[in-house]
Amino acid sequence: MIHKAGLLVVRGGRVLLCRKKHGTPLLILPGGKIEPGESAAGCVEREVREELGPDVRPSTLEFLGQYTDQAAGSAGEVCVELFSTDLEGDPQPSAEIRDLVWFGEHDDWTLLAPSLANRILPDLVARGLLPWERQPGASS
Numbered sequence: 293m294i295h296k297a298g299l300l301v302v303r304g305g306r307v308l309l310c311r312k313k314h315g316t317p318l319l320i321l322p323g324g325k326i327e328p329g330e331s332a333a334g335c336v337e338r339e340v341r342e343e344l345g346p347d348v349r350p351s352t353l354e355f356l357g358q359y360t361d362q363a364a365g366s367a368g369e370v371c372v373e374l375f376s377t378d379l380e381g382d383p384q385p386s387a388e389i390r391d392l393v394w395f396g397e398h399d400d401w402t403l404l405a406p407s408l409a410n411r412i413l414p415d416l417v418a419r420g421l422l423p424w425e426r427q428p429g430a431s432s
Contacts, residue, residue, distance in 0.1 A: 293360075293369045297335040298323035300356060300376040300416070301383075305423050306394035307413070308383065309404075310343060313390040316365025318405040321372070321412075322383075332373040340379070343389045348381035356421065359412050364405035372407055376421070397424035 298321035301308040309319040324339040326332055333353050340350050353375040363370035385392050401409050416422035 293371055294363050295326050296372050297326055297332040298372045298374045299336050301379055306396045309393045309395045310389045311391040312388050318364045319403050320405045336375050342387045344383035345386050348379050348383050350377040353377050361407040361411045
């Protein structure tokens with residue numbers, strides 16, 4: 293199992309997602325693998341600097357939950373410890389990140405990593421933490 297920390301940033305009803313340069317074409321959350329001896333929150337702070345730019349900082353991190361599902365681009369599983377925050381600074385794709393995408397409820401859900409489509413986004417919508425009415429796979 294891959295243990296990761298992920299970051300939820302919502303602006304204008306859209307979620308900030310990433311597409312890596314290599315590995316999988318699916319959209320994922322900013323974040324990454326938790327290093328030995330590193331806290332999940334520490335991992336998020338490190339990954340924000342690496343993936344979104346050295347001048348970007350998360351404000352206060354709020355733990356939202358832990359989610360397990362199929363890993364994007366692999367036969368294994370991923371466990372994501374999810375935090376929400378707003379960002380100070382203008383995020384830009386850095387390091388292994390090719391694109392940043394502000395994803396909305398009416399965008400193409402087939403572009404999402406399994407953990408996002410199957411577990412994370414449906415849970416956030418159901419809990420009222422994401423201001424969307426539509427669940428993945430629901431017809432418009």
